[in-house]
Amino acid sequence: MQMEDNEDIPKRTRYYQAMCDSEALNKGEVYYNLKELYIVFLCPEDIFGQGKAVYRFKNLEVDDPKIELGDLCFKNFYIFNKYRDVAEKSIREYLEYFATRMPKSPETENIDRLVKWYQTDNETRKRYMTWQQEIDIAVYRERQRANEIQKQADAEKARADEEKARADRYEKMLRELGKL
Template identity: 40%
Template structure:
């Protein structure tokens, strides 16, 4: 069962803390520059945690860190701690890409104005089990490997467990830090220092504790209502709230709500 962490237990791998740390524009810009090996003059945060829903009845996607560079490039960075057992992670990047593009077009632009975008997953596990520290994907021609489609979309998976490949030394140190090792090098030490600074910020601590109390209440209510009345809609709402607020998978949310395994399939089909 997924457990809600106490404030003192949070690390850079937890969505809430990662978002707060990356609100430090200087560190966020440095991370982007080192990951993509580009120069960035400035970054813009449209919102701290962007939520995109296309249409009133569509499923919303909540992005951990959504920024735009001065040249209009969109960058979405996600912390991912749940192992990709069923191969759903690549499909998730596809869904995120579609929602980001539709969000841009929703402002009245023509498709030719779609922006260059990067979707970056920082994983605490090896998403492809091949040992690479970084996996980068863009659309290329199968017959001519050097011919790129030119749709300006890129998906990058960082592997904190990786042992192969050459990456920027600071990124290598950052991945080791994500993997629970001591912070080494100025860049990673600066991130570690920001983690500690945020954790000493009382208002942020209260914000997290308030959110956790609400989630615990949802968990209790979801379990009680599900057991007492069997209302599918109540259980679905509780599952969605946990998925949205903690970035849990449907499986984690259903386990937390103690929904019997025999009943989980019908809820998963409706998410």
């Protein structure tokens, strides 16, 4: 659920897709095994500003949108404050619950009960906070590792550039001396 539009949501969907895809396959497994992937965002406000209650995205060819990439990845955005405009009754009920916090079906009553339980159960809240902290730490460490790898790659490139420059100078000197 995305409560604020901090303008990074489209890139966040790309990140979530990468995370899901990397977890979906084991090393060496064929891409054919990737299943349909739906990334769903529930937002209170219309982040795209087009007045729609639901936005559905999939990868299409830019010059001919009739050509679908077929990567089985779909990104759906549900604007829950526009729940009245949603045609599918079951989805509309969920969105209405998120917009009003008033359950009106057995399913949303169950969600409401679970939300209240999680909000009042200190052990669950503590586990959630610990879990979130572990995720944050893992993301930080992975970024640090990626930065270190990039630094090493940059250093290797700099060394290779120096070696090439040295070879070029040596070749130029040999040409000037008539040895080449």
